Amino acid sequence: MTYVAKPKLHHPTLPKNQLGFTRRDYEGKVSTLCAGCGHDSISAALIQAFWEMDIQPHLVAKLSGIGCSSKTPDYFLGNSHGFNTVHGRMPSVLTGANLANRELIYIGVSGDGDSASIGLGQFAHVMRRGVNMTYILENNGVYGLTKGQFSATADQGSKSKRGVANTDAPVDTVSLALLMGASFVARSFSGDKQQLVPLVKAAIAHQGAAFLDVISPCVAFNNHAGSTKSYDYVREHNEVVNRLDFWPSREAITVDYSAGGTIEVPGPDGTILKLRKIDTSYDPSNRINATTHIAQAAEKGEVLTGLLYLAPDAEDLHSHLNTYDAAFNKLGEKELCPGAGMLERINAGLR
Ligand SMILES: Cc1ncc(C[n+]2csc(CCOP(=O)(O)OP(=O)(O)O)c2C)c(N)n1
Ligand code: SF4
Ligand SMILES: [Mg+2]
Numbered sequence: 350m351t352y353v354a355k356p357k358l359h360h361p362t363l364p365k366n367q368l369g370f371t372r373r374d375y376e377g378k379v380s381t382l383c384a385g386c387g388h389d390s391i392s393a394a395l396i397q398a399f400w401e402m403d404i405q406p407h408l409v410a411k412l413s414g415i416g417c418s419s420k421t422p423d424y425f426l427g428n429s430h431g432f433n434t435v436h437g438r439m440p441s442v443l444t445g446a447n448l449a450n451r452e453l454i455y456i457g458v459s460g461d462g463d464s465a466s467i468g469l470g471q472f473a474h475v476m477r478r479g480v481n482m483t484y485i486l487e488n489n490g491v492y493g494l495t496k497g498q499f500s501a502t503a504d505q506g507s508k509s510k511r512g513v514a515n516t517d518a519p520v521d522t523v524s525l526a527l528l529m530g531a532s533f534v535a536r537s538f539s540g541d542k543q544q545l546v547p548l549v550k551a552a553i554a555h556q557g558a559a560f561l562d563v564i565s566p567c568v569a570f571n572n573h574a575g576s577t578k579s580y581d582y583v584r585e586h587n588e589v590v591n592r593l594d595f596w597p598s599r600e601a602i603t604v605d606y607s608a609g610g611t612i613e614v615p616g617p618d619g620t621i622l623k624l625r626k627i628d629t630s631y632d633p634s635n636r637i638n639a640t641t642h643i644a645q646a647a648e649k650g651e652v653l654t655g656l657l658y659l660a661p662d663a664e665d666l667h668s669h670l671n672t673y674d675a676a677f678n679k680l681g682e683k684e685l686c687p688g689a690g691m692l693e694r695i696n697a698g699l700r
């Protein structure tokens with residue numbers, strides 16, 4: 350039972366969003382992942398975020414690599430575009446799709462093996478190019494699909510199910526994303542929907558490379574005592590630096606905040622992010638400060654979560670390359686074939 354369609358029947362009283370869709374209209378096929386897998390909670394958070402943001406599903410493109418995590422785009426947004434690529438190669442396919450059609454919302458879904466082992470080079474370059482996307486790394490510290498080998502994000506000293514300690518240094522994906530120039534960097538936990546849903550919404554609204562690392566325990570191979578990616582470990586060591594609230598432009602802000610404890614960040618499309626500072630020394634607009642804070646937390650074995658970095662002046666690949674505004678599939682013969690004179694001028698410029 351690899352692909353199981355969900356029944357289309359909806360309860361008539363289910364709440365609808367501004368487009369008249371229920372939450373169920375944003376679901377996908379029935380998940381075939383293990384019961385309790387963190388990845389299913391991330392799919393649920395994505396469904397919630399897209400439904401609440403009133404996004405037309407056909408305007409979304411989901412791309413993934415290979416792994417249990419990379420299977421999940423089949424389990425949410427069943428009416429969106431999807432492309433299950435090759436192991437570790439999602440970023441380059443997403444970049445190409447984004448360049449061809451900037452009008453879609455791009456969601457890249459990957460695993461820690463997919464992004465930090467075989468796909469590490471692609472991961473680094475998609476961040477430094479500033480591709481406008483929400484890149485979600487479903488991080489469980491193991492290769493779940495191939496039965497639980499340590500991945501490159503496994504912490505040094507973390508124990509496998511059979512009790513063997515990992516001796517290699519971990520790749521910290523949020524630090525790497527920061528270093529490579531991602532303009533939105535956050536970490537969350539699949540077991541904290543209240544934190545995860547607003548972070549997903551903010552990442553979708555962000556115009557640039559948004560990276561979201563979500564610790565997502567693998568109940569089959571990495572949820573035992575001694576693992577640093579288990580539900581118990583993350584709950585005990587979760588250091589939340591801030592809590593985010595996200596408002597689409599049309600909604601009135603009614604929540605009351607105490608002065609000094611919040612930061613308000615207006616988005617380019619009129620949306621507003623409100624950050625409640627839990628750690629008052631944490632400034633998410635300062636990249637160097639964010640890097641130091643993340644490294645200090647890692648030293649103490651803490652899992653730092655929240656919006657870790659938001660570039661005040663984010664730009665995306667299209668603005669770097671000064672590309673044409675329209676999607677390629679909307680270009681007619683006139684734009685695609687500017688004539689022999691233009692070709693002559695281009696050739697002359699290359700001589
Ligand atoms: C080129 C290539 N090499 C190796 C594999 C085998 N393989 C499939 S999934 C996977 C690792 C998946 O781990 P991760 O990305 O962490 O996803 P998870 O299953 O943990 O969610 C590997 C090594 C493959 N499919 N293709
Ligand atoms: S093997 Fe692990 S990652 Fe894969 S579905 Fe099962 S719990 Fe999830
Ligand atoms: Mg994994």
